[in-house]
Amino acid sequence: MAYSMSDLKKGLKVEIEGVPYKIVEYQHVKPGKGAAFVRVKMKSFFDGRVLEKTFHAGDKCEEPNLQEKNMQYLYHDGDHFQFMDVESYEQIALSDEQVGDVAKWMTDGMTVSILFHNNKAISVDVPQVVELKITETPPNFKGDTSSGSKKPATLETGAVIQIPYHVLEGDVVRVNTELGEYIEKVK
Template identity: 80%
Template structure:
């Protein structure tokens, strides 16, 4: 299916010159003189680069051949992240660029959605929220009861997030993976 200028919107996945992209910003421009056009910022699934492109009336782009498979994260061997298909037990490796910022939210054994383009794994999608253990955080001091105060906490994946003062080492917390923000304490 081909997309025209009017079909474009934020979050849409498109393919240009054989490369799959996701539209991250969208702006419809209607100048006082001349025809309307759409200016988009799109992020490549293959290398993570962000490009800007202007689409005019009549311009077309294709729908990419993308499939998602549920896979289990096994381990990170220094060069690549190893995943196993939950149905066929086949293993694949993805590099740091393909995994991107998702690396700071995944732990061994976690179920992840891996995105394939024309049968080749290109990126991962982590759940919108994950539960991770706090491995290091400064101690609480008597009087630190303000709910607005925050302190840094290092999670089991190595990610650092801001948490309320009542969170201690060993606590399990829920994190929003899109914004990297603390949501709540699990236990």
């Protein structure tokens, strides 16, 4: 299916010259003189580059062949991350480069969403909120307060976040994976 200028909106996935993009910014411009047009910023699913493009009336772009699958993260074998399709039990291996920065939030057995373009994995998404155990953090000292100040903490996945002083080593915390920030201590 081809999208016309009037179909474009923020969040829409389009394909231009064989590359799938997600529209991250959309602006409809209607100048006083001349025809209206749409100016968009699109982020590539392949490399994360942002492309600015202007669409005029009559311009078309294609719908990409994208599939999203829920897969279970099994383990990292040193070179590749191993995933299993939760429906077909088919296993795939993705390189560190394909998985990207989300690897620091993944734990064995976690269900992740993998996006495929023409049957090739192009991105991995983890849940927005995950619960992880703190494996290392400095001890508290007398005079530390629970408001305002923060200290670094290493999580079970190796990621480092800032946490309040009242949270201790061994505690489980909720983390926002998009921002990489502490949300709360799990009771």
